[in-house]
Amino acid sequence: MLKYDFFLPKIRIREGQVAEWLCRGLQILGCRFDSDPGLQFFKMINQITLTNFRNHKCSRIKIGNIKNIIITGLNGAGKTAILEALSLLSGERGLRGADMQMLARFDGDGGFSVFATTADDSDVCVFLNSGDSNRHAKIDNENVALADLAKKLRIVWLTPREDRIFLESAADRRAFFDRLCANFEPAHVGRISRLNKLLTERAGVIKNGGDKNWLDAIDTQIAATAIAVSASRIRYAGEINYFFENGAVSVNGMVEKLLLENTATVAEKKYFTYLQNNRELNGDKMVIDGAHKSDFGVFNKKLNLPAYITSTGQQKSILIDLILAHAKLIHIKTGTKPLILLDEAAAHLDENARVKLFADLNESDAQVWATGLDINIFKNIPDALFVTCQDGAISNIVVSKMAENKDVKN
Secondary structure (H helix, E strand, O other): OOOOOOEOOOOOOOOOOOHHHHHHHHHHOOOOOOOOOOOOEEOOEEEEEEEEEOOEEEEEEEOOOOOEEEEEOOOOOOHHHHHHHHHHOOOOOOOOOOOHHHHEOOOOOOOEEEEEEEOOOOEEEEEEOOOOOOOEEEEOOEEEOHHHHHHHOOEEEEOHHHHHOOOOOHHHHHHHHHHHHHOOOOHHHHHHHHHHHHHHHHHHHHHOOOOHHHHHHHHHHHHHHHHHHHHHHHHHHHHHHHHOOOEEEEEEOHHHHHHHHOOHHHHHHHHHHHHHOOOOEEOOEEOOOOHHHOEEEEEEOOOOEEHHHOOHHHHHHHHHHHHHHHHHHHHHHHOEEOEEEEOOOOOOOOHHHHHHHHHHHHHOOOEEEEEEOOHHHHOOOOOEEEEEEEOOEEEEEEEOHHHOOOOOOO
């Protein structure tokens, strides 16, 4: 299990200092900012329409200028499908990572559409045509690459699958935290994919008795790619820990340790030398250390314990705190506010934890979409739109008292 090692220290800033001072300080740490930190762009979703998506034939939610959207209903009603549809607008494969054909309604034409209008009157659409194997994207009715969607909307999510992330495999934790890293460095996903392909190629060359020059060429690329992947992880851990009040993120691995103890150039050379000296197979498997073996951990500072030995509810709470800190980091670095998607948001939380969650969500730098079985659990959330799902349809929309004066048309 991952130990509490290699935490990057949280920098403390005197209360009352302006955002621009904070941004200059973070830039010194290597952070990059895509826009003026003083700008408060809020890419809030004003309306979303699902057509032939999962069990939704045609469902539309008009949100208006409301911050929290709570979706309730029985199991199988289509609650999570709405969050999954929203998650596709990030340009990724969605919160379930499902095959695109599986997202199309069973008795539909084989395609689907997710169409959203944002607060700045832009239209964002992800769709699958019948017979296609992959989805397509449009922004303001113009065809765009899926990767371009991330420039329009920043979306992060938690599902019940992540509730056990601290107890699952290192591979699961890497995938989770790498997705968070990629919110700021879209190239991070491509680097990880490239690293995995190079490692597979390396194993094949060793198995087939490839010559030294060939292996040197592959190992040179592996070393450079691994250093870039690990540098992104270290940078993200350092940045998120500034905003992560109740916890701290660590990243621990051979390459990360090399980077923390050396310059990037020296670390790359040392890792290349390690690869040169480890070119044997154990059976049919290549056993080497590297960025593909690194692990992440979270330390609960309130309890003074690693997250993996705390209770299920405490693990859920610290995960939500992490996502809220991530939203703040997005806001500071990009000038935009993200969408937070929480599937079964209140699961495993006691009443006190739910009260804290709802207060934190209302103060967050994000538009929050959350699902749950019981609407009464969410009754104390201010500025909320309550949506009821039933058999893949929207059966009722209610605006909370604090949001009644907002411009909402249902």
